[in-house]
Amino acid sequence: MNAKRTAIVLAGALGLPFLTALSAAAAPDAPEGVSVDVVTVNGSGCRAGTWSVDVSDDRTAFTVSYSDFVATAGGDTSPTEMRKNCQINLRVNAPSDYTYGITGLDxxxxxxLREGATATQLTNVYFQGSPETQQLGNHQLRGRYRGGWAFQDRVSPQQTVYKPCGEERNLNINTELRVDAGSSDAWTSYISTDSTHGSAKYLFAWKRC
Structure with a gap:
């Protein structure tokens, strides 16, 4: 299930792509007592000690930060470095009369990226045991490119998937970074999302059961 989005490219010498979309309708206020527990973390992009999860003070979002999530291709790079992934399983704790969905990702x-290289960033989320998956990111950068990147993805109210009321289902977040060296395979290219240059902020949508 794709997030609806509209692209805006900010032109410049280096180029900074930015993606935005229609905002969701106003949602109920976030309840008190919200917390997030990390249950499991797996993947080559989030080794032990290289990630953290923090809930915002207003309980409308949580941020996943990485310190070593980098995909690299070309030059003497090992083929295993061209694709990095991270899967995080989270338990979101909230009052029993509320449920939540994920309505966006910043x-x-x-x-x-060298001339001829491309990089891809993918993110999807789903509730454990649910067949419905929300794709929150599927973006590509093309070389020659050097600089920061930023994307905002939003899910419409009609497409937001909520955790079923009264059921204990954890939230799974799958993120992938890939680089294809293409015609620039003699040179090193990379894409990263790390604590130095960026993070991933997931937006809550709350509703009463």
Missing amino acids: HEGYAR
Whole structure:
């Protein structure tokens, strides 16, 4: 299930792509007592000690920060470095008369791509045991490119998937970074989302059961 989005490209010497979309309708206020527990973390992009999860003070979002989430291709780079992924399983704790969905994602990072290289960033979320998956990011950068990147993806109110009321289902977040060296395979290219250059902020949509 794709997030609806509209692209705006900010032109410049280096180029900073930015993606935005229609905002969702106003949602109920976030309840008190919201917290997020990390249950499991797996993947080559989020080794132990290289990530953190923090809930915003107003409980409308949580941010996943990485310190070593980098995909690299070309030059002497090992083929295993061209694709990095991270899967985080989260338990969102909230009052029993509320449920939530994920209505958007603000994410950013950095890339250096040689002429002929491309990089791809993918993100999707789903509730454990649910067949419905929301794609919150599917973006591509093309070389020559050097600088920051930032994307905003939004899910319409009609497409937002909520955790079923009264059921204990964790939230899974899958993120992938890929680089294809293409015709620039003699040179190194990379894409990253890390604590130095960026993070991923997920937006809550709350409703009463």
